[in-house]
Amino acid sequence: xxxxxxxxxxxxxxxxxxxxxxxxxxxxxxxxxxxxxxxxxxxxxxxxxxxxxxxxxxxxxxxxxxxxxxxxxxxxxxxxxxxxxxxxxxxxxxxxxxxxxxxxxxxxxxxxxxxxxxxxxxxxxxxxxxxxxxxxxxxxxxxxxxxxxxxxxxxxxxxxxxxxxxxxxxxxxxxxxxxxxxxxxxxxxxxxxxxxxxxxxxxxxxxxxxxxxxxxxxxxxxxxxxxxxxxxxxxxxxxxxxxxxxxxxxxxxxxxxxxxxxxxxxxxxxxxxxxxxxxxxxxxxxxxxxxxxxxxxxxxx
Numbered sequence: 001x002x003x004x005x006x007x008x009x010x011x012x013x014x015x016x017x018x019x020x021x022x023x024x025x026x027x028x029x030x031x032x033x034x035x036x037x038x039x040x041x042x043x044x045x046x047x048x049x050x051x052x053x054x055x056x057x058x059x060x061x062x063x064x065x066x067x068x069x070x071x072x073x074x075x076x077x078x079x080x081x082x083x084x085x086x087x088x089x090x091x092x093x094x095x096x097x098x099x100x101x102x103x104x105x106x107x108x109x110x111x112x113x114x115x116x117x118x119x120x121x122x123x124x125x126x127x128x129x130x131x132x133x134x135x136x137x138x139x140x141x142x143x144x145x146x147x148x149x150x151x152x153x154x155x156x157x158x159x160x161x162x163x164x165x166x167x168x169x170x171x172x173x174x175x176x177x178x179x180x181x182x183x184x185x186x187x188x189x190x191x192x193x194x195x196x197x198x199x200x201x202x203x204x205x206x207x208x209x210x211x212x213x214x215x216x217x218x219x220x221x222x223x224x225x226x227x228x229x230x231x232x233x234x235x236x237x238x239x240x241x242x243x244x245x246x247x248x249x250x251x252x253x254x255x256x257x258x259x260x261x262x263x264x265x266x267x268x269x270x271x272x273x274x275x276x277x278x279x280x281x282x283x284x285x286x287x288x289x290x291x292x293x294x295x296x297x298x299x300x301x
Contacts, residue, residue: 002197003190004044006076006190006192007209007210008040008042009033009040009044009209009210009222009223009226010192010209010211010212011211012044012049012050012211012212012215013043013045013067013216013271014050014051014258014262014265015050016028017274019273019274020165021276023059023062023063025063025065025272027070027271028066029066029070029218031247031272032239034270035216035219036070038075038219038220038223039220040215041074041076042102043078044066044080044169044188044211045063045064045079045080046064046077046079046080046081047139047148047262048065048141048258049216050080051276052082054276054277054279055168057083057088057091058138060081061085064077064079064099065094066097067098067100068099071100076102077101078103078104078105078137079092079096079101079103079105081106081127081130082109082127084110084111084112086123086126086127089106089126089130089285090127090130092104092127093099093129093134094130094131096131097132097134101134102134102135103134103166104128104135104136104137105128105136105138106124106128106138107139107147108123108138108147110144110146113145113146113147113284114147114149115202116149117150119154119158121146121158121161123211124136124138126178134167135164135190136156137166137167137168137234138151138165139171139221140154140170142172143171143172144159148172150177151168151177151178151181155168155181155184161167167189167190168181168192168196169193169225170191170192170193171195173195174219175201178191178193178205179205181252182206187206191207192207192210193207194210194212196210196213197228197244198208198213198241199212199241200241203225203229214247214251214256214257214261217261217264217267217268218298221243221244222240224240225237225240225244243298250264250290250294251264253293254282255279255280259275259279259280259282260290261283262274262278263282267294
């Protein structure tokens with residue numbers, strides 16, 4: 001099975017809620033339009049940023065259905081289907097293929113974690129078999145999943161056990177391993193860079209595509225980093241990456257990429273509502289302080 005590699009930025013969208021805690025799917029068309037206008041190449045929905053494990057499978061299906069309405073060659077919709085259950089994950093994968101998603105992805109199970117690569121691949125193979133006609137990406141994010149197994153070994157094993165395996169959404173700071181993955185099998189696999197604040201590092205290693213949460217609201221900055229890098233303007237790319245680092249530092253100060261990032265979307269004219277428990281939402285003062293600090297950084301660029 002052959003698939004083209006993704007080039008450019010893929011946003012990891014926030015899941016929008018109404019004040020009554022129901023999913024707000026009606027805002028997704030406006031959300032998709034904003035991302036397209038900002039130069040995004042697609043979305044990786046219902047992942048960490050999308051609070052996947054705080055949603056019911058029914059809610060995840062409804063979110064996927066609304067996003068997939070915007071799937072196209074120019075704007076790819078990748079559906080994260082990972083859960084703690086291979087059966088539930090397979091059901092979500094079946095649904096993603098039925099509705100016409102571009103691809104599926106999953107992290108490993110967060111509960112009763114696999115102890116070795118073979119167990120992880122077996123879990124992923126079961127769920128990926130639910131969407132045999134779609135590319136499958138493994139979502140490597142040890143800081144969230146707690147699964148920190150060798151990704152080179154994973155590729156070696158998955159390449160023979162998962163017919164639709166395409167690559168890895170690599171959200172880890174082991175850049176030696178990431179480079180090894182990029183170079184494996186004559187650069188066959190699509191390794192998507194997962195750290196926004198280190199995008200330039202991923203580009204240096206050879207990554208062509210990247211998935212991130214801050215691409216939701218400052219994608220033009222990152223597209224400029226890519227353009228500078230590709231045109232040999234490395235100092236300019238580094239300077240813009242420094243701005244990204246400053247923004248991420250502020251996000252961490254106010255609750256992290258999900259809580260602070262979702263709040264920022266309102267500041268950028270798209271109110272996606274609150275975050276679900278156990279996440280703690282910002283009070284009015286914290287929100288004002290956050291937006292003031294972000295504006296101060298942006299105004300100096």
